Amino acid sequence: MTDPTPGSDAPRLDALLDAELLVPIRSSSGEAPDPERIGTDAFRHGVDESGRRFIAAFSDPAVLDEFGPPRSDHVRVPARELFERAEAAHERVVVDPGAPTQVEIAVGVLPFLAAGIDPNRPDALRARRPVGGVPALAAPDAVP
Numbered sequence: 406m407t408d409p410t411p412g413s414d415a416p417r418l419d420a421l422l423d424a425e426l427l428v429p430i431r432s433s434s435g436e437a438p439d440p441e442r443i444g445t446d447a448f449r450h451g452v453d454e455s456g457r458r459f460i461a462a463f464s465d466p467a468v469l470d471e472f473g474p475p476r477s478d479h480v481r482v483p484a485r486e487l488f489e490r491a492e493a494a495h496e497r498v499v500v501d502p503g504a505p506t507q508v509e510i511a512v513g514v515l516p517f518l519a520a521g522i523d524p525n526r527p528d529a530l531r532a533r534r535p536v537g538g539v540p541a542l543a544a545p546d547a548v549p
Contacts, residue, residue, distance in 0.1 A: 419523035
């Protein structure tokens with residue numbers, strides 16, 4: 406039997422809206438500082454296979470223990486607040502990196518999540534891809 410791949414059991418994005426996430430920080434003192442006093446630059450970042458950085462967050466203490474940075478302190482942050490802070494810093498977020506429940510959240514989706522809007526709703530999809538936008542250019546099949 407093979408282990409589940411990262412993201413194979415990922416929750417829907419709307420399930421994260423009311424969640425409280427555990428965000429590792431750059432300390433290992435054993436303290437739990439006030440998240441309001443911690444800046445986005447103090448969050449631990451991960452790096453994906455292509456070398457792009459992301460803010461790592463975890464949905465559960467057990468997932469943090471198994472897949473997170475060892476012996477790292479963390480803060481509890483409401484998901485919408487984390488999404489708002491990440492969007493302001495132009496950083497993408499990966500929830501449960503490396504776990505079967507991994508969810509990658511692109512910077513362009515963060516404003517919707519920060520506002521409490523499921524980005525997969527039809528009205529949000531239209532806002533992400535405006536109707537009447539300029540069509541993509543393609544080479545013509547024939548020259549007139």
